[in-house]
Amino acid sequence: MPKKLLLLATNLLLSAWVMAQFSVSGTVTGSGEPLIGVSVLVVGTGSGTVTDIDGKYRITVEPGQDSLEFSYLGYQTQRIAIGSAREIDVVMTEASAVLQEVVVVGYGIQKKSDLTGAVSVVSTEELVDIPTQSLGQALQGKVSGLQIIPTSGTPGADAIFRIRGVGTLNNADPLFVVDGMILNDISFLNPRDVASVSVLKDASATAIYGARGANGVIIVTTKQGSGAGQITVSAYTGYQQVVKTIDLLNATQYATLINEADVNEGRQPRYANPEQFGTGTNWQDEIFRTAPIQNVQVGFSGGNEKSSFNLSANYFRQEGIIVGSEFDRFTTRINTTRAVKDWLQIGSNLSLVLSTSQNVNAGGILLDAYRADPITVPRDSLGNFGNTAIRGNTGNPLATIEFNDNKSQDYRAVGNVFAQAQLWKGLSFRTSFGLDFVYFRSRSFSPVFEVSANQRNEESDLNVLNTYRRNWLWENTLNYNQEFGRHRVDGVVGITSQDNFGEFLSGGRTRLIGEDPSFFYLNSGDPLTSTNGSGPSGGDWGLVSYLGRVNYSFDERYLLTVSGRVDGSSRFGENFRYGFFPSVGLGWNVSQEDFWNDGGIVSRLKLRASWGQTGNDRIPEYAYTPSVTSGVNTVFGPNEILLPGATVTSLANPDLRWEETTQTDLGVELGLFENKLLLEADVYRKVTDGVLFNAPIPDYIGAGASIRNIAAVLNRGLDMQLTWRQRGRAFSYSLGGNLSLVKNEVLQLDGSMADFFSGGLGIGGQLGTNSRAGFTAGSFWGYEIDGVFQNQEELTQFPTLGTQRPGDLRFRDQNGDGVITAAGDRVVLGSAIPDAILGLNGSLEVAGFDLSFDFTGQFGNEVINAKKMARFGAYNYETSFLDRWTGEGTSNTEPRITLAGQNIETLSTRFIEDGSYIRLRNLSLGYTLPESIASRLRLRSCRLYVSGTNLWTSQEYSGYNPEIFNGLVFDAGIDRGGIYPIAKTVNFGLDLQF
Incomplete structure (x- = not known):
């Protein structure tokens, strides 16, 4: 009987408990439409569900459970009390997506809403749309204030980065930080391994990097593992073609103009019947090809609260659009973390890269194709190369390709290991040791050949080069993060040390015993012809630093950031070895104020202001000491004995100091219509003082040049x-755009250097740029065309530059003194630095289809078409020469045809062209299989796509590409004809997740 009573009581209790349970249901919407897959969780339990295709949910709630939490990617997480309600409908907003976005900054992370600095973030979704092996090129047009310049279209080539203009006459590259490892380049990175990129632009954001933050900082975070194990497979294949070719004369046109040049220079015309040659050879068609491109990546990732991992392997192959060039790269990445104790986590990030290249002498090939006469055939009936030197004194570009065997391998390991200990609540310690190791080897072989007198090799030769560089970084930081009511404080202090060293070893021999690759070793050559060399490579320097930063937030409304860094560099002498670089930033989240009207059009408003100083130390090592060059051998004594000697080439400068950049920034962040429309704008003023450069010194001192602090440069603009x-x-879509306006000006130059000429054009030593105070750095410097002399009367009326005749260019007399002189009449003709950089992008998702596009452009810059100037023979001409002067009144812009003289040897507005362009950088169309179909294939997701890169370009410049960078700022924008053109690409791809 007691057992029956106990059983009855238990059943009654269970029934009461079951009756106490109840269900809550409802609909979740966002942006006016139901949301699928919203997570609905009973707070304090593991019980939850997700919304269905109509945004509806139903969940069972037990006694004592009083609230539900609704969360969805990109929307504000909401917690709602249940009370007596049995139906709860929820409207989710995107308002806090911006406020809660986490941004990686120097030595930590911050919420976007807490930032006082100018920081832009690009996510992995925005990078993978562009099929490229270069992260730099994938970033082009994505970020305001960031200019990306492709170095060339060479397979495997990287890009040049410029943040907020050019503030130095030295290396203006930003600093790169990859998973905490400080680097000078990111060419090794596989874009598909990248999780996010933070671009730090103002001093409040970059001062924590002190001596190396003057040109901005780019922080790259690679993907880490999380959640259940996942396998990803991505692959694409496609083809590439040259974006545009240069309009050159055909054979008939060429013969006609050469005849005119002969007559104009007092010779008999050399071609009796130009029409007999027809169209002739288009040398660009001979050297360019349609080239394949492939990429395959496999990844495996996962993780939990104890450990995580992300493993990937990538193979990229690109054949070049110039015959004979190609690039292969194999990349592996291993990122791991492990919580070995509740208070201790260890981890590592490692990337291993092997790349091989078949290199071609692109400069020589392109110039030969540009100059070679179209009358000569590529090969004769016997298969011999055509002799282009007969008419144009130039090489056959196909022979240059044929007799080139230049291969290289690049091995690189980049990574770090770290440990992070939680000392007590809010306080943690992190130590990290990173290593960047590079080993490079190349081999170049030339066989015996002869195409012409100026294109031959009488003895086979072999040259080899081995280079290695290692760079280690050890960082130790103490982080503090705590909240006190409405006050939130986080800070970091630390000490870091970095050391870099590298060297090279080279050798060469001629007269090899054979031309088979099995003989491509130095021992196969004549030992009597041996050459060798060794020396430093990549720099021998060290840096020790002390850093600190404090972020303070009151009630998430008022923000303060104070940071500073002390750097000591071996590149400077004892007088100025250490530098201090401070910054301060203020922020006001106006929309967090009590008076703010949440229901208005403006949903978010934040104001920012910052000031700070950063530095630049990128100069050769030991520049503060005198340098001596050996090998200056001289004959002395009555017996005329040759004795080895040396000479001083630069003087000591113990007062050499850092370049120091002072930057002020005012910014606003605005959200409209529940943050559907976001605007971020900054105005800034950046002055770099004490600009370092290897400047010439007076000849009587006895040394050619010395690195000195010689200039001040201003950049001001709007992002x-x-x-x-x-x-x-x-249906979802997005539209975006970014605009960068920048004005560059040299404020002052060393008193002994009123003008700073550079940018050699290769014409009689003529220099094409001037960086005088008041000018844009690297301003083009030459004569302004005032028309064409039409007759002898005008030659008498207007001043001339040398001996000129009717049909020659007339140069403007700028100072009105009646004569044309270099000192008095040259003026600024333009600049390679654009006034404006533009990016436009958009995406669309509907019914499983996705479409995305990116446009990039730049405006207000010019290009020197220097290849039109260099004429040392009867080279071919661009079609613009067809509009030449042939008699009085026929042309007032294009002079008569000549093979030499002022018309083609003097830098003038004739050779200055508009460098503005706008380009469809990427267009991608994809389709993702429905989940029901993918699951049957045992897939989480499956996406197929087709994409195109550089499909359309609108440009005025007659050359291949108006984005021309030759090294330093005062050499930019000069097209000497040797830069490998960029390609347009069409790819077909597949992305799978298992």
């Missing part, structure tokens, strides 16, 4: 980014 996002159940 603006605008984005509209609309998300719905069946």
Whole structure:
């Protein structure tokens, strides 16, 4: 009987408990439409569900459970009390997506809403749309204030980065930080391994990097593992073609103009019947090809609260659009973390890269194809190369390709290991040791050959080069993060040490015993012809630093950031070895104020202001000491004995100091229509003082040049980014754009250097740029064309430059003194630095289809078409020469045809062209299989796509590409004809997740 009573009581209790349970249901919407897959969780339990295709949910709630939490990617997480309600409908907003976005900054992370500095973030989704092996090129047009310049279209080539203009006459590259490892380049990175990129632009953001933050900082975070194990496979294949070719004369046109040049220079015309040659050879068609490109990546990732891992392997192959060039790269990445104790986590990030290249002498090939006469055939009937030197004194570009065997291998390991200990609540310690190791080897072989007198090799030769460089970084930081009511404080202090060393070993021999690759070793050559060399490579320097930063937030409304760094560099002498670089930033989240009207059009408003100083130390090592060059051998004594000697080439400068950049920034962040429309804008003023450069010194001192602090440079401008996002159940889209306006000016130059000439054009030593105070750095410097002399009367009326005749260019007399002189009449003709950089992008998702596009452009810059100037023979001409002067009144812009003289040897507005362009950088169309179909294939997701890169370009410049960078700022924008053209690409791809 007691057992029956106990059983009855238990059943009654269970029934009461079951009756106490109840269900809550409802609909979740966002942006006016139901949201699929919203997570609905009973707070304090593991019980939850997700919304269905109509945004509906139903969940069972037990006694004592009083609230539900709704969360969805990109929307504000909401917690709602249940009370007596049995139906709860929820409207989710995107308002806090911006406020809660986490941004990686120097030595830590911050919420976007807490930032006082100018920081832009690009996510992995925005990078993978562009099929490229270069992260730099994938970033082009994505960020305001960031200019990306492709170095060339060479397979495997990287890009040049410029943040907020050019503030130095030295290396103006930003600093790169990859998973905490400080580097000078990111060419090794596989874009598909990247999780996010933070671009730090103002001093409040970059001062924590002190001596190396003057040109901005780019922080790259690679992907880490999380969640259940996942396998990803991505692959694409496609083809490439040259974007555009140069309009050159055909054979008939060429013969006609050469005849005119002969007559104009007092010779008999050399071609009796130009029409007999027809169209002739288009040398560009001979050297360019349609080239394949392939990429395959496999990844495996996962993790939990104890450990995580992300493993990937990538193979990229690109054949070049110039015959004979190709690039292969194999990359592996291993990122791991492990919580070995509740208070201790260890981890590592490692990338291993092997790349091989078949290199071609692109400069020589392109110039030969540009100059070679179209009358000569590529090969004669016997298969011999055509002799282009007969008419144009130039090489056959196909022979240059044929007799070139230049291969290289690059091995690189980049990574770090770290440990992070939680000392007590809010206080943690992190130590990290990173290593960047590079080993490079190349081999160049030339066989015996003869095409012409100026294109031959009488003895086979072999040259080899081995280079290695290692760079280690040890960082120790103490981080503090704590909240006190409405006050939130986080800070970091640390000490870091970095050391870099590298060297090279080279050798060469001629007269090899054979031309088979099995003989491509130095021992196969004549030992009597041996050459060798060794020396430093990549720099021998060290840096020790002390850093600190404090972020303070009151009630998430008022923000303060103070940071500073002390750097000591071996590149400077004892007088100025250490430098201090401080910054301060203020922020006001106006929309967090009590008076703010949440229901208005403006949903978010934040104001920022910052000031700070950063530095630049990128100069050769030991520049503060005198340098001596050996090998200056001289004959002395009555017996005329040759004795080895040396001479001083630069003087000591113990007062050499850092370049110091002072930057002020005012910014606004604005959200409209529940943050669907986001605007971020900054105005800034950046002055770099004490600019370092290897400047010439007076000849009587006895040394050619010395690195000195010689100049001050100003950059001021506006960065603006605008984005509209609309998300719905069946239809989502986004539109965005960014605009960067920049004005560059040299404020002052060393008193002994009123003008700083550079940018050699290869014409009689003529220099094409001048960086005088008041000018843009690297301003083009030459004569302004005032027309063409039409007759003898005008030659008498206007001043001339040398001996000129009717049909020659007339140069403007700028100072009105009646004579044309270099000192008095040359003026600024333009600049390679654009006034404006533009990026436009958009995406669309509907019914499983996705479409995205990116446009990039730059405006207000010019290019020197220097290849039109260099004429040392009867080279071919561009078609613009067809508009030449042939008699009085026929042309007032293009002079008569000549093979030499002022018309083609003097830098003038004739050779200055507009460098503005706008380009469809990327267009991608994809389709993702429905989940029901993918699951049957045992897939999480499957996406197929087709994409195109550089499909359309609008440019005025007659050359291949108006983005021309030759090294330093005062050499930019000069097209000497040797830069490998960029390609347009069409790819077909597949992305799988298992």
